[in-house]
Amino acid sequence: MPVELSASQALNLWHSVSLEQVRIDNRDLTLRQISILLHIYLVPPPHTVRGLAGILGVTKPVITRALDTMGDLGLVTRSRDERDKRNVIIKRTVDGALYLEKLGDLIIDQGRKLSI
Amino acid sequence: MPVELSASQALNLWHSVSLEQVRIDNRDLTLRQISILLHIYLVPPPHTVRGLAGILGVTKPVITRALDTMGDLGLVTRSRDERDKRNVIIKRTVDGALYLEKLGDLIIDQGRKLSI
DNA sequence: ACGAAAAGAAACGCTTCCGTAACGGTCTGA
DNA sequence: TCAGACCGTTACGGAAGCGTTTCTTTTCGT
Secondary structure, three states: OOOOOOOOHHHHHHHHHHHHHHHOOOOOOOHHHHHHHHHHOOOOOOOOOOHHHHHOOOOHHHHHHHHHHHOOOEEEEEEEEEEEEOOEEEEHHHHHHHHHHHHHHHHHHHHHOOOO | OOOOOOOOHHHHHHHOOOOOOOOHOOOOOOOOHHHHHHHHHHOOOOOOHHHHHHHOOHHHHHHHHHHHHHOOOOOEEEEOOOOOOOOOOEEEOHHHHHHHHHHHHHHHHHHHHHOO
16 A cells, blocks of 8 residues: 655655654654664564664664663663673663654644645 | 555654665754755745744754755855845755755655555 | 684764854844 | 844854774684
8 A cells, every 4th residue: 555645745744744853852863863763663673783783774883872862761772682692682662652653643644734 | 635644654654764864865964954954945935044943943053053064065055135134045955956856756755665 | 612703882082963152243213 | 323132153061973993792613
């Protein structure tokens, strides 16, 4: 079930959602952080630092720092992989799920308001 | 013509577009910068620093800095308002239009790939 | 058993962003 | 006309991001 958007619909959707996100959310995540967060919550686990770095095309410290920041915000958690103690498994939190739920609602709302 | 999205469609769309944007674009604009850029290009002019600050709910220096950064990237230009020389009018550029055209195409492409 | 490899974190120097506050140039109305 | 309001920028100290490099712990192959 693809979603067919016109050029103006696509950009207007992005515009209104970004704007509301900026206005509402004081946490001000970067695009990278949002990508990581969405990836963790939408793609089946397990998620590792190395894996995420490869997927986003960034270096490992970028992921570590993003997880530090989002961990402080309560959006994700980390725990050692007991099967291979070199790995860290990135886990979801209730707050993180809530955050993305709100984002989803925002996108849906702004999508409904589109014209042309 | 509203766009009806399911919760999973909304988040998957945001996920895939953010991910591709991170992978493709080395400029790495912040969400605020993207909001400003989209606003300048989608909302009829004139655009002023004070006006944008009010719309985004941020302070004026935030707008000035964002315009500095995006000006260096060639995405926007500024010029004094000759009618009231206190004001600065923010203008569009060819590169900026091209940047947003690519973003629009990306959103459209990822929208087409959605399922469920 | 032990050296190499792998994973994540920490350190380092740098850049960029933030909000508050102060600053010059411009307009305006009393 | 000129004091005050307005507009955008700059300055400042601090926080957070970046990529590269180094370090610690753990695993794996021989």
